Amino acid sequence: MGANRSNYRTMSSEPPDGDEQAAVPRSGTTVVAETESLLNDVNGHARPLLPASSSNPNVDDDADADADANYDANYDALRAILPTLIISILLGLVSGTLYGFGRYARRLKKVLNFTQSQVQRLGICMDCGNYVGHPLTGLIYDRKGPVFSCLVAAVVVFVGYWRIRWTMLNHHHEEEELSPADSFWLNLAFSGVGFGSGLGYISGLGSTTKALLKLSSNGGGSSSEYFGTGIGLVAASYGLSSTLVGLTYHYLPGLPSFFLFWALIVPTVNLSAATMFSRQAKEEEQVEEEEEEEIEEESLAGSLPESSMQRNLSFSDMVRLSSLNLEDPLVVELDAVSHASHGSHAGSHAVSNPNNSTTFEELATGEDAPGIAAWDSWKKLEFWLLFASFSCASGCGLLVINNLSTMVQSMGGSDSLAGTLIIVLSISNVCGRVLMGILGDSRTSTSPSLRRIWLLQGVNLTMVIAMILGYIGGQHKICLAIMVIMVALAYGGSWVLIVALASNLFGQDHFGKDYGLLALGPALSGLIFNEASARWYEEHAPNNTCIGRECYQTAYLAAGVVALMGNVVTSILYKTQLRKEH
Numbered sequence: 001m002g003a004n005r006s007n008y009r010t011m012s013s014e015p016p017d018g019d020e021q022a023a024v025p026r027s028g029t030t031v032v033a034e035t036e037s038l039l040n041d042v043n044g045h046a047r048p049l050l051p052a053s054s055s056n057p058n059v060d061d062d063a064d065a066d067a068d069a070n071y072d073a074n075y076d077a078l079r080a081i082l083p084t085l086i087i088s089i090l091l092g093l094v095s096g097t098l099y100g101f102g103r104y105a106r107r108l109k110k111v112l113n114f115t116q117s118q119v120q121r122l123g124i125c126m127d128c129g130n131y132v133g134h135p136l137t138g139l140i141y142d143r144k145g146p147v148f149s150c151l152v153a154a155v156v157v158f159v160g161y162w163r164i165r166w167t168m169l170n171h172h173h174e175e176e177e178l179s180p181a182d183s184f185w186l187n188l189a190f191s192g193v194g195f196g197s198g199l200g201y202i203s204g205l206g207s208t209t210k211a212l213l214k215l216s217s218n219g220g221g222s223s224s225e226y227f228g229t230g231i232g233l234v235a236a237s238y239g240l241s242s243t244l245v246g247l248t249y250h251y252l253p254g255l256p257s258f259f260l261f262w263a264l265i266v267p268t269v270n271l272s273a274a275t276m277f278s279r280q281a282k283e284e285e286q287v288e289e290e291e292e293e294e295i296e297e298e299s300l301a302g303s304l305p306e307s308s309m310q311r312n313l314s315f316s317d318m319v320r321l322s323s324l325n326l327e328d329p330l331v332v333e334l335d336a337v338s339h340a341s342h343g344s345h346a347g348s349h350a351v352s353n354p355n356n357s358t359t360f361e362e363l364a365t366g367e368d369a370p371g372i373a374a375w376d377s378w379k380k381l382e383f384w385l386l387f388a389s390f391s392c393a394s395g396c397g398l399l400v401i402n403n404l405s406t407m408v409q410s411m412g413g414s415d416s417l418a419g420t421l422i423i424v425l426s427i428s429n430v431c432g433r434v435l436m437g438i439l440g441d442s443r444t445s446t447s448p449s450l451r452r453i454w455l456l457q458g459v460n461l462t463m464v465i466a467m468i469l470g471y472i473g474g475q476h477k478i479c480l481a482i483m484v485i486m487v488a489l490a491y492g493g494s495w496v497l498i499v500a501l502a503s504n505l506f507g508q509d510h511f512g513k514d515y516g517l518l519a520l521g522p523a524l525s526g527l528i529f530n531e532a533s534a535r536w537y538e539e540h541a542p543n544n545t546c547i548g549r550e551c552y553q554t555a556y557l558a559a560g561v562v563a564l565m566g567n568v569v570t571s572i573l574y575k576t577q578l579r580k581e582h
Contacts, residue, residue, distance in 0.1 A: 081211040084280070085233065087273045091150075091204030092237030093244060094266045095197040098126045099429065100245025102404035103422045106415070107255060109406075111168065113177055115544060116406070117534040123402040124527050125187045129194025131523040135516040137199040141206055146277045149203040154270035156196030161263035163189035168256045200270050201238055207277060208234050239430035239492060246422035377506040377514050385573040386505065387521050389456055390498050392566025395525025396463040396559045397491025400470075400484060401425065402530055403552070406537070410551035411475045421481060425488045432492030440500055449504040449577055456497045457570040460563050462490040467560030474556060475549050505577070529559065 101123045109119040141149045167186050171178065178186065252258045377383050400407070404425065408418040436459075440452050466486040473479030502514045533555035540546045 081208075083276060084207050084211040087269075087276055088204030088208040088234045089237040090269050091200050091273055092234050093241050094262075094269050095201035095204070096238040096241030097197060097245050097262065097266075098123075098130055098194055099239070099242035099401055099426065100249075100422060101126055102400075102402050102406075103242070103246045103419060104249050104255065104258065104405070105402065106405035106409055106418070109544075111255060112171060113544075115534070116537040116541065116546075117531065118183075120402060120530040120534040121187060122190045124530050125190040126194040127398060127402075127526045128523045129191035129196075130198040131194075131519050131526075133195040133198050134519045137195070137202050138516070140199060141202050145281075146203040146207045147274045147281065149199050150270040150274035150277065153196045153200035153203065154267035154274070156192050157200070157270070158263055158267040160189040160192035160196060161259050161266070164193075165256050165259035165263060168259065197266070200266070200273075203270075203273065203277075205234050207273075235433060236430045239433060240426055242426040242429075243423050246419045246426070250416075250419050375513050378517060380506075382505055382573060382576055383514070385569055385576070386498070386501060387518055389460060389566045389570040389573060390494060390518060391521035391525040392562050392569070393456070393459050393463055393490060393494045394522035395529040396467060396563050397487055397494070398522060398526035399529040399533055399555060399559055400466075400487045401491070402526070403533060403555075404484065406546075407474070407480065407552055410546055410548065411477075411480065412547060413477065413480075417477065421484050424481065425484050428485045428488030429492040432489035433496050435489070436493030436496045440497060447581055449501065450574065450581065452497050452501050452504065453570060453574045453577060456494065456501065457567055457574065459490045459494045459497065460566040460570055462486050463563035464560050464567060466490070467556045467563060471553055471556035471560065474552060525562075529555075529562075532558065 105119050105123060108114070108122070109116070112119075137149075140152065163185060167178070167182060167189075248261055249258050252261055404421055405415075405418045408414075408421065436455060439455055440448070446454070463486075466483045469479055469486070470483045474483065498518055499515065502518060506514050533552065536554045537546050537551055538544075540548065540550045
């Protein structure tokens with residue numbers, strides 16, 4: 001229908017004036033376009049289509065009226081999704097607390113009389129609970145929906161933070177060591193906080209995706225116009241969570257009060273979200289029932305039911321959309337479905353997929369399309385090259401994120417400096433995600449895959465330079481601040497690139513499995529980097545506290561070498577993909 005209208009406008013854009021207009025013969029294509037436009041309207045009702053001619057004085061009035069109606073419809077639609085967007089942003093703000101671990105690690109180490117290895121193990125547990133838990137959190141959301149997910153997240157995070165706080169209160173003397181049982185439960189509590197936080201974030205991201213998709217399907221604008229902005233806001237709020245961690249730690253008196261605050265605020269936001277999502281689900285069920293009755297009454301044969309556009313997207317689709325990649329085939333398919341739902345009977349062809357990728361209906365239900373090949377991405381050399389490159393880059397990022405407080409301490413810096421650098425790290429992390437999304441979507445002569453691989457190579461190179469800067473001048477405030485900015489920009493950008501590259505290189509049929517396996521890279525590299533740095537730190541800390549350049553010098557050097565290896569691996573990936581495309 002959209003194509004027919006376009007053809008008609010093209011043929012009518014320069015109509016003859018006066019009596020000559022009637023003498024001009026009309027082609028068969030024009031007649032078909034006019035006939036279909038007359039018989040088929042957005043809702044299946046007949047509506048005459050007037051030629052776009054200056055001789056018709058009502059055309060401008062009709063256009064102005066349609067523009068006003070579209071504006072009002074878009075405004076009402078945006079107001080409708082605003083509550084979902086706000087609660088999802090709040091979920092993001094309280095779910096990215098793992099990035100703020102480095103802010104209070106120094107104090108935690110002192111209160112619990114931990115070694116550097118022991119305190120780093122807590123940060124590793126939080127990271128692993130989040131990253132390793134990705135497949136499970138995605139499965140919970142896909143199967144149970146946002147209401148159940150938020151309820152589980154509220155309980156898990158509350159229990160985790162409450163257990164951490166209980167440990168703080170019952171450890172009366174800093175000279176005492178925790179028992180093995182208490183250490184075990186403390187590690188498990190940090191893992192639970194990471195897992196629950198990830199589940200809450202997925203619930204917010206998925207609900208926003210669903211709301212924006214529904215807005216697009218109902219005529220509230222193109223999906224690319226709203227998806228990028230809405231999903232970007234939720235993703236940015238997740239990156240800004242460490243700023244809240246830094247501020248609350250600074251202003252609240254002591255670790256018990258700090259953990260009590262987060263034990264209450266995270267479940268409160270998740271429970272509020274569950275309440276709102278539950279209310280929305282009931283309203284949507286009522287609307288769907290009314291729409292189904294209306295469809296039955298009007299007997300719209302061949303039209304795409306609106307209810308099919310209101311299903312939950314799978315975890316895989318949400319991850320892809322969160323990369324802000326507007327060229328992603330999923331976004332293109334959503335646009336096609338959106339236009340088809342407002343077209344004629346021919347609209348069903350608008351969602352045809354020449355590349356045999358998964359259709360929207362299959363993506364929405366999480367079912368494989370007929371004929372999809374078995375999952376074999378992990379058997380390909382390119383997959384493990386990408387895994388290695390991402391692991392090298394993210395490992396350097398987690399080294400700085402989890403050790404920032406003790407890095408400041410090793411140079412004799414104050415606790416307020418550590419708080420300031422945490423905020424700088426948070427903002428740079430967000431900027432890196434947005435910047436890399438824009439650069440990845442920029443139109444150049446190279447293919448999207450090659451362009452993003454090249455950017456990933458730049459991420460590893462940035463990590464190399466940052467680690468060299470830390471090795472040479474890590475004891476100077478300016479050098480440390482510049483290193484933190486570079487690392488945070490590169491680390492945030494790597495997450496955007498890996499999502500897009502997984503889709504570009506290996507397709508969408510098994511994207512969830514591909515992403516879940518790739519996401520284990522940061523957990524593995526973070527474990528190795530932080531364990532090794534803690535060991536090297538302790539070699540120069542006779543009193544459990546290291547002051548001086550040697551505290552992290554070896555760690556900077558080793559991380560720089562690993563990032564350089566990641567750069568080489570990415571170069572091999574680039575050349576491999578280049579040969580494939582040519």
